[in-house]
Amino acid sequence: MICSNCGTEIQSGKFCSECGAPVIQAEPQLPNQFRAVDTSTKLGAEKYYKKDEKIVNLALSREAVTDSEDIVLHAGKYFSNVDNYFIFVCVNELVFCKLNEKKPENDIVARFSYTDSRIADFYNPKNYKFNISEEDVGFNPKKVIAYIPTLQVVYDEVQRLCGKDYAFPVTELKQPEKSFWQKISEESRELNRQREMTPPPIKPKQLSKKERIKENKTNGIACCPKCASTSLSANKKGFGIGKAVVGAGAGIFTAGAAGLIGLTAGNAGAKKVIITCLNCGHQWKP
Numbered sequence: 001m002i003c004s005n006c007g008t009e010i011q012s013g014k015f016c017s018e019c020g021a022p023v024i025q026a027e028p029q030l031p032n033q034f035r036a037v038d039t040s041t042k043l044g045a046e047k048y049y050k051k052d053e054k055i056v057n058l059a060l061s062r063e064a065v066t067d068s069e070d071i072v073l074h075a076g077k078y079f080s081n082v083d084n085y086f087i088f089v090c091v092n093e094l095v096f097c098k099l100n101e102k103k104p105e106n107d108i109v110a111r112f113s114y115t116d117s118r119i120a121d122f123y124n125p126k127n128y129k130f131n132i133s134e135e136d137v138g139f140n141p142k143k144v145i146a147y148i149p150t151l152q153v154v155y156d157e158v159q160r161l162c163g164k165d166y167a168f169p170v171t172e173l174k175q176p177e178k179s180f181w182q183k184i185s186e187e188s189r190e191l192n193r194q195r196e197m198t199p200p201p202i203k204p205k206q207l208s209k210k211e212r213i214k215e216n217k218t219n220g221i222a223c224c225p226k227c228a229s230t231s232l233s234a235n236k237k238g239f240g241i242g243k244a245v246v247g248a249g250a251g252i253f254t255a256g257a258a259g260l261i262g263l264t265a266g267n268a269g270a271k272k273v274i275i276t277c278l279n280c281g282h283q284w285k286p
Contacts, residue, residue, distance in 0.1 A: 043153055043156040043157055043160065044149070044152070044153035044156070048073055048149070048150055048153045049072070049073045051068065051071060051073075051074065052074070052078060054078050055074060055076070055078045055084075055086065056068050056071065056074075058078070058084070058099050058101060059074075059086065059088060059095075059097065059099065062097075062099050062104060062107050062109070063109075064086075064088065064095055064097040064099065064107075064109045065088055065090060065095060070090045070091045070092060071088055071089070071090055072089045072090060072091060072157055072161075073089050073153065073154065073157060074086055074087060074088045074089065075087045075144060075146035075150050075151060075154050076144050076145060076146055077145040077146070080101055081100075081101060081102050082100065083098055083099075083100050083106065083143075084098070084099050084100065084101075085097075085098050085139065085141075085143040085144045085145065086098075086099065086144065087141075087144055087146075087154055089154055089157045089158060089161070091161075092113075092114075093111050093112060093113055093114070094111070094112045094114065094119050094122075094158055094161075095109065095110070095111050095112075096108075096109075096110040096112075096132075096137045096138070096139075096141065096144075097109045097110070098138070098139050098143075108137075108138040108139055109138075110136065110137045110138050114158070114161045114162045114163075115162075118132060118136055119132065119158060119162070120162060120164070122141075122155075122158065123151060123154070123155045123158075125151075125152050125155050128148055128151070130142060209227060209228045212228035213225060213228045216228065216230065224277035224279060224280060224282055225282070225284065226277065226280055226282040227277060227279050227280040227282065229277055229278070229279035229280065231277070231278040231279050232275055232276065232277060232278060233275070233276045233277075233278055234273055234274070234275050234276075235273070235274050235275075235276065236272055236273040236274070273285065273286055
């Protein structure tokens, strides 16, 4: 132990044997918490721990990290020829860095020990904001492009490496509320999906003229023998009531000529009745 006042080495005691200054007992240095942490246990899905070879190689070439095996996980997107912003959660330290593949002179690397109070709550998982300042990191940490679940896993791992309890399991991560346009887009996609799954309506089979004529005769409905229309007009010379118009399903005509003869029963010249189709103009006698 060295006296902070005169520099004399002190073997024991509460005061310096040379100058009599009180000896300030330094707090015992505990071994780093991260050395006792099992980093093989993942706090998030395995996909968050997959390392991007380009990112790792860039960080190694710029000495942002010293060994790829020390990297627990990283966050940030890689783009060539522009500034890239990353967070590396390593076994020994947390590293914020800005790396440019073509401009190494613009690189910024900020390292933080897990005993550093500045990273105790560097990120707030409830409002998805960074609490660490730009002055500490060297750049605005918001420039680290990463999905919220990834940042949640980064935060949880840092909490564990700092010897603290992590916030909450990633499986219970609360996603930010969706915007109005996101909701509209999802509803539109759902409607399109339902339309694709709904079979088209089955159109009724269109009967030919011959089939319609045959069906009308079977059902006792008078129709034109040429076009199968049921819009008919019956005319008779000397018939006092003028024209008799027969519509579809009117029940005046029956299959055969019996209904037509009944129309003129009791009148002379019934056989002179002429039926006219109001659709095609075809005329015939009953």
